[in-house]
Amino acid sequence: MESSRIGILVDELKGYLHPEFYTKGAAAIERLIIAAAEKTYYQTLYLCDEKQCGDSCTSAECKHTSNISHAKNFVKDEQNNYWEKNDNKISENMTQSERMELWGCLIDVVEDWLGEKGITADNIPNDDRKDVEDAAIIFGDDYDYLADRFAEVIGISRDCVEEELLSKFCPNLDGPVSVSMTMPGDFDGDELK
Incomplete structure (x- = not known):
């Protein structure tokens, strides 16, 4: 700020201030205005x-x-x-954790709505929830069903494509790799209980 503009500001302040106050504080006010004018301001870009x-x-x-x-x-x-702007867009480019978060948030909305209507886990029979203490209203197969339907309506796959997951966890692999989710032998999962 030019010194002439600072002088004008000080003169304008003199006109607004009571004469007694001006004589006691004018120098301090002038120093404050000069310091503010000389201060380096940074722009936000x-x-x-x-x-x-x-x-x-x-x-x-x-x-x-x-x-x-x-x-x-x-x-x-x-x-x-x-x-x-919030540019979190729902797309096939979402990571697996982003997808899981999306389905969880959508199902939480449904669960909250059910709770507001007085519907509890006791009102919705579910064998998956039978031995689980404090299980959610929407649980197990019910959760999977809703997540699958939400993915269908939104138009993206529920989970990342296998190759995407493999490339994230095994970046040194060349070419597609067959992935099997079955276990060898007579393993049916009961051994884990």
Whole structure:
């Protein structure tokens, strides 16, 4: 800020202040204004939507703007507030943990709604829940059924494709690998109980 503008601000303040106060505090106020004017301010830069400059911006480095109305990560609401976008998109590109979180959140919504309607686990018979203490209302096969239907309605697979999972856990494999979920011999799972 130029020194002439600082002087104007100080003169304007003098006019608003009581004369006794001005004589005692004017120097402090003037120092405060000068310090504020000389302070280095940092701009907040946003990823640019590349619409601010139009065709005049050809620089590859020009990817940011200080004008929030041209920030690609923010949206403006009816009250002219800017909100950061949530770009968590539901897609086949989701990781397995993101998918599991999505199905869990959707099923929690249904479970909460059932609870609000007074429906408890006792009202929904489920053999999977029989010996499990504090089991959820939606449990076992019921959970799988809902997760499968949600995936179907949303239009993505419930789980990551096997190759995607293998590439994440076994990055050094070349080519597709056959995966079998069956156990050899007479193993039926009862041995684990």
